[in-house]
Amino acid sequence: MTKKTKTSQAACADRHSLYQNSVQDTEAELDFVADIFKQLNGRQLRLLREDFCGTANTACDWVKRNKQNLAIGIDLDEEVLEWGRQHNHAQLKPEQQQRVQMIHGDVMQPPATQVDAVLAMNFSYYLFLERATLRQYFRRVCQSLQADGVMFMDAYGGYEAHQEMEEERDCEDDDIGEFVYIWDQHRFNPINHHMNCQIHFKFPDGSRINKAFNYNWRLWSLPELQEILAEAGFSRVHVYWEGTDEATNEGNGIYAVETEGEADAGWICYLVAQK
Numbered sequence: 569m570t571k572k573t574k575t576s577q578a579a580c581a582d583r584h585s586l587y588q589n590s591v592q593d594t595e596a597e598l599d600f601v602a603d604i605f606k607q608l609n610g611r612q613l614r615l616l617r618e619d620f621c622g623t624a625n626t627a628c629d630w631v632k633r634n635k636q637n638l639a640i641g642i643d644l645d646e647e648v649l650e651w652g653r654q655h656n657h658a659q660l661k662p663e664q665q666q667r668v669q670m671i672h673g674d675v676m677q678p679p680a681t682q683v684d685a686v687l688a689m690n691f692s693y694y695l696f697l698e699r700a701t702l703r704q705y706f707r708r709v710c711q712s713l714q715a716d717g718v719m720f721m722d723a724y725g726g727y728e729a730h731q732e733m734e735e736e737r738d739c740e741d742d743d744i745g746e747f748v749y750i751w752d753q754h755r756f757n758p759i760n761h762h763m764n765c766q767i768h769f770k771f772p773d774g775s776r777i778n779k780a781f782n783y784n785w786r787l788w789s790l791p792e793l794q795e796i797l798a799e800a801g802f803s804r805v806h807v808y809w810e811g812t813d814e815a816t817n818e819g820n821g822i823y824a825v826e827t828e829g830e831a832d833a834g835w836i837c838y839l840v841a842q843k
């Protein structure tokens with residue numbers, strides 16, 4: 569008699585699907601981007617470029633919102649782009665598919681098309697470790713924007729960002745069901761702010777995917793980022809800071825321009841840079 573071996577949940581899970589379901593909230597992000605663009609320019613955002621797009625989840629969701637919306641996604645990794653083509657792009661209607669372009673390339677050599685907005689989300693630009701390289705990237709973005717174009721990016725910090733620690737969150741995936749997302753700030757070097765961060769996933773059956781994603785980043789500070797954006801040619805840079813829910817004392821998901829923030833243990837904010 570052959571012994572039955574049960575396949576673990578980790579072996580059945582798809583790391584890109586888990587990432588989309590634990591890290592990304594494209595609806596909230598696109599609401600923010602569209603609202604702020606309209607407030608700043610008095611017109612609708614139409615052509616959006618998603619840098620470091622990975623599976624192009626955001627780009628694909630953008631074209632679903634309006635028949636006039638167009639998106640370009642750029643990523644260096646063909647494997648993740650191919651996953652996005654099969655799982656996100658293929659789910660769109662044919663007419664929507666035509667409004668998304670997914671480019672296998674380097675954000676340092678972007679396409680010539682001038683866009684309304686460039687998004688660099690989930691701290692992707694932290695992979696630029698040198699000030700000169702980050703400034704060069706921001707300069708290229710600025711050159712890619714229309715006259716009233718806007719760059720949107722997120723940033724994180726607070727004293728917990730300097731700690732080597734793990735944080736867990738319960739999440740849900742359509743195929744696999746419940747799983748736990750683990751954010752692992754594995755190594756932080758206070759001398760140059762270089763850090764190694766990893767994402768692991770664990771499942772109710774006890775199985776795990778260790779190091780599903782691995783990032784070698786520099787933890788940039790908000791003053792550095794604001795200065796570098798100005799040096800790269802942006803005329804105005806705003807920090808959108810999250811408001812506080814009075815009842816829970818937690819973030820309320822509403823971001824507004826601020827010049828003074830609370831010294832929270834861990835915060836996430838948006839930087840909005842106008843050409």
Ligand SMILES: C[S@@+](CC[C@H](N)C(=O)[O-])C[C@H]1O[C@@H](n2cnc3c(N)ncnc32)[C@H](O)[C@@H]1O
Binds near residue numbers: 620645
């Ligand atoms: C942290 S993931 C970001 C995923 C997505 N932007 C999000 O919001 O969740 C970083 C992505 O950047 C891509 N990447 C790294 N260097 C790049 C470069 N120079 N040009 C384009 N993509 C790059 C990687 O392949 C990876 O898919």
